[in-house]
Amino acid sequence: MSLLKVEDISVYYGDIRALWGVSFSVEQGNTVALIGANGAGKTTTLKAICGLLPLSDGRIIYKNQNIANMPVHQVVEQGITLIPEGRQIFPKMTVEENLLVGSYLRRAKAKRSKNLARVYELFPRLAERRKQVAETLSGGEQQMLAVGRGLMQDPDLIMLDEPSLGLAPVIVHEVFSVIKELARTGLTVLLVEQNVHQTLKIADYCYVIERGKVVKGGHSKDLEEDSAVREAYLGF
Amino acid sequence: AYGDEGRNYFKVGVITSLSGDLATGGNVTKRGYDLWAQEVNRLGGIEIDGKKYPVKLVYADAQSEPSAGASAAERLATQEKVDFILGPYSSGVTLACAPVLEKYKIPMITGSAESPIIWKQKFRYTFGTIPPVNYTGSTPMKTLASLTPPPKTAIILGSNDAFSKATAEAFKASAEALGIKILKYDIVPQGQDLTPYMAVAKATRPDIIAFGGHDEELINLVKALRQINYTPKALLMHYGVTEPAFVEALGKDAEGVFGATVWTSTIPTHGEVLWPDAKSYAEAALKAFNVPADYTQAGSSAAGIAFQVALAQIKATPPLSPEEREALVEALEKINIRTFYGTVNFATEGQYYHANVGLTPLTVQIQNGHTAIVGPPEYAESPAIYPMKPWNQR
Amino acid sequence: MLQLLPQAIVDGILIGGIYITVAIGFSLAYGVMHVIDFAVGEWIMLGAFMGFYLNRWLGLEPILLFPVIFLSFFVVGLWIQPLIHRVLSGRRGNPVLMGLVFTFGLALMIRGIALTVFGFYSHSIPSSLAQGSLFFQVGPIFVTIPLIRLTGLGYAVLVTMGLYYILHRTDFGLAVRALAQHKEAAGLMGVNARRTGGHVYGLYTGISATTGALIGCIFSISAQMGPDYTIFAFFVVVLAGMGYLPGVPWAAFLLGFVQSFFLIYLSPSYTMLAVFAALYLILLISPKGIFGKGV
Amino acid sequence: MGRKFYASISVVVLLFLVVPLVVHDTFYLRVITEAIMWIGLAVTWDVLAGYTGYLNFGHGAFFGIGAYTTAILMVHKGWPFFAASIAGGAMAGLGALIAGIPTLRLRGAYFAIATWALARAIQQLALILDITGGPDGMRLPPFLQPGFFFYVMGGTVLIIFIVFWYLFEVHPFGLKVKAIRENEDGAMAMGLNPARIKIKVFIISAVPTGIIGGIYAYWITYIDPSSTLGDLVTDQAVVMAVFGGLGTLIGPAIGALIISTFKTYFWAYLSDYQVLYLIILGGLIALSVVFMPDGLWGTVYGKIQNARLAGSKEKR
């Protein structure tokens, strides 16, 4: 049964329509990727799921419950976490404080120390820098912090919006191995990436979004073979 | 001839600051004008040649702003076509209204603008029932100088607004003339916290602390002295102490503070028109507004009386023609009548041109929660309490 | 003249103490919600009048009334905040300006209502603490410390430490700081921006109102007193760096010192000029407050 | 748009010329003159706020500098009015230059409060100096011709409006200014010198304000620190501009007209309810910000645009 089912959602920015009835579903325990050209509506979709943007139409079924237009702080309380585009860490707080904010949720508060240990284990670099002010971290470290902060929320579904953006190749590699590791521990992952090559390698399932609509969906391996996808998104 | 033909009442313009920074005082003047109008109308109106003409007040708010004051004057003169005007609370607004009224030749008496600068301008159509502070400010110093042991030193302060600064200057001039040594003289910004100043000044142990300022500043100064626990022999302020708010806010701490005024509800005056004496006026005022009358309100009512008397003298009936208004000015210049407020007699030359110089300035002191006249001797109700009782022995 | 120095310093600190509580809640509200609240002086005024009437009816020492005043205005703040939230999260326009104009309108309204209800006259809150002072003298050197102002300083220290504790030692504080630094990300962390903002605003109105009651013991109060304190709140907060709480006490003391030194050593006429000039100069040298840490 | 613009300007000019012929009542003439003055002040404030994003909370200081310069030159130096008021504008411009070089480095709320502090400092200075008469203020030779002041004030504001329109809406200068408002760093990379352009706008905003101040001084015949250098001038200009709609020239003008008229009438005929005025004005401001964040003009204009868009969509 699907953990998340997005049904025919539409979103407007003022008068401009960004999503035209997007539908897809994410199975428990899977890693699912959304790919598409820039401006296709991937970020918009993730934000809409979180309640950061109001839906004009459609339903979002999560754990058999419609969470469409639920305020964001309640959505995350249900176990959905978004690692936003551009990291959005709290610049003046220390690394550890950033992580602690992650466990502000009621669902995560009790597991605070356990999760903290887990994050530090996953990202030893963050452990080294726990007292450092977040804004002085390098881009890669900030990305780790953002992921770590998301994990502190003890999510069931983690959504990542272009986590490799602007990172050095060596770090990009690290980020992807972290995502693989997360999936291995049983977390459900919804990933938006422009690094389509690597994404298709780690995702079980993939949807293609074009101009605010899902135009294709399938197993990653199948899509990798699909000539239209290869031409549009892989540069072949 | 002029205005609404056949009008059988006097149309009286009232310009005052009902809002803005000076609304407190503006409302006091309004009460004074209102009370006069009520009283006149209760008696059937102003009697001219045996016939009575009621008065009707038309208000215009100057919002404590000169430009609004000028607009108000313009409206009263051209739209309302008033016969004469009861004037604004503050000197700033008065200075902006006066030229407009000069142009339209409409006489105005203000009951409260007490800054000396107005009278230096020598406006022909502008009069004032309240003498300027430089006229009244010397009396309390004289009273203080006559006490035993005579005070020898003083600190004199003024807040930096037109009225308060003139007050401080007047205090200073008379102190110098009386040979009191001035230890410090300063004009301070409005609203300034004076505690540090006083904490240091207290080391020089001045006999007199004299301060020109507005009500909240006066209260602040007393509280500051109380807090640093310094009691000068005499604490002198100006009109502010006669305001009920002063005693109400300070309670025991207001006791013994000196002030100056030209009118209190206990002053022995004899009125020929309307109220026979200060006491009956005070009672009428309390009845009408449930607020005790002060000198500003009294001066404002007296402004109405001055008009009333001058009109009766020239036998002008409403609406007033330009010639009649001219005659009214001439009559006002000659007027010399006794009222509940004191004698009204406008100067016709010199620095007090058109200000009322018929009054005797008074020295007052807060005694048992009331304003008691303590000088000059011929008016004194009770002896001055001097030196002031230390704060913590009250 | 040197013997006046201790007094000048003490006075600077005591004046500063009052400014701390005038400004600290305001700084907090700015830091979290980015609202320049023109009504800060009006909250102070309302608190002062609440203190005045409660004292008159109950005869209690004003300090004892602080909890009641704080709670009442905390609730008022909770009430007002959604409107401000709405104004500030408007999609278009300049939110800083919009917040400023909104609260400007709010301030006018409050003042108008207060004038109607309380009248124009000045009042004072009697307090037994306002009746005495500590006096020290060593040779020619002397210092007077009014008790009520010392109380004010004590209250300022208490409020400052209390706020520090809340912000840095509680989860609520964590949420508040997160909200201040990145609103959207804070939402993603489960921080309810409206509710948390409401509590912050409530803290601010509560602190300001109790400060008003304190001011009523030291100075006179009137329905028109608000803008005078708004000015000083702005002043301190800008000097401190807007929204930078640790800067507030120092900025407040600096302001206190400028005043006490000008009053005591230089010409009192120039006190206000000096205060404004100081603000201007400091902003030029360090555009984000004396510590350069404003937002 | 060009033709429409000239047509509307001609209509305004015509209206303006005939007003005194129709309005004989000097009180109304005064009220209209004052409304025009506020239009001028709101618009001059808005060119800085709306077009560069800098909220000048010391705008009134330029007004006051103009007023005092005019008064001092006329009273102490015997200058004729026109020369004196232009000198008032020049002094205000000079003030903007001196004040702007350092303050325009500040951003957001800091600039707002720094300019406000500066204005307060200037007010304190006027209270202390001798040449300004201190708290007593200054009186100018009365010249009480409402028609004259109507034409002078109206003409000045009309010229200001046309010049601003050209500079900010027609000439590329306006685009550059907006670019700086949107992103200063980005604008620098485009070859724009933000400091210089901002100073220019600051001066452009100050000079006419000073001239208006000069006209005011001669018109009202009396100035003092609280009425010309207080917060009132700035506060009202801000409120009018925001109420009307920032970042346009028409919005503030409309805002000024409505609020100034409301105010005058309220005072003139309802002054018994004076305190109510504060409550009504305050409420009006607060509500307008909540429900019309783009201001009156922005909201109405937006509605019209939307209606037009909807209309054209339907046609397709």
Added chain:
Amino acid sequence: MGHPVLNVQSVTMAFGGLRAVDDVSFDVKPGEIVGLIGPNGAGKTTLFNVISGYLKPTQGRIFFHGDDITGKPPYDLAKIGIGRTFQIVKPFAGLSVLENVMVAVLLKHPSKKNAEANAHAVLEFTGLLDKAHMPASSLTLPGRKRLEIAKALALEPSLLLLDEVMAGLNPTEVKETTGLIQQVRDRGVTVLLIEHNMRVIMSLSHRVIVLNYGEKIAEGSPKEVAENPLVIKAYLGEEMAV
């Protein structure tokens, strides 16, 4: 002429104790595309900020066509032909895409009519023409990056500094943009390019400079650099090594 377009001599940029750029020197010759790579926080953007006048170097000099431009403000540099984009994009959000570009065009074409025509041409070249009348705020991040390029090009610069303009583009879009940059170079513009996408760096640049902790650790042809063990360790990672 013999002068390199850009000559960076021992430039150091320190923030307090942190030397974000540490004694870096290099040349860029006319018509070259030079890649600048290095780990996050290596100082690449900081170096751009120094070259384009946003930061005054703590030490060192910078020459542009042989003239010392050290410490000159950005707007003067824009006038003499240095165009740049920002990693953190800086669009004029409230203006339309066309107006954004017009602001830049005005530098060389001060009349409004000319400017509009030129801006259209630039938008067409960069593929933004269909968005010309949309507000810049409605563009997505990659759209904004493209707008950055358009604005920088509109200055008609002789040296173009591009800071991660490909970040966030998918491989196909990267390919398009790569083509665009090649065309720019063919028009005679010299390009200095920061990019984390090694595919791009390898295919576009004639020469690559590598920074690490502010220091230049390698310089050479793409191939040389990619094989340099220091670069592999600090930047590429073993898996990426070619």
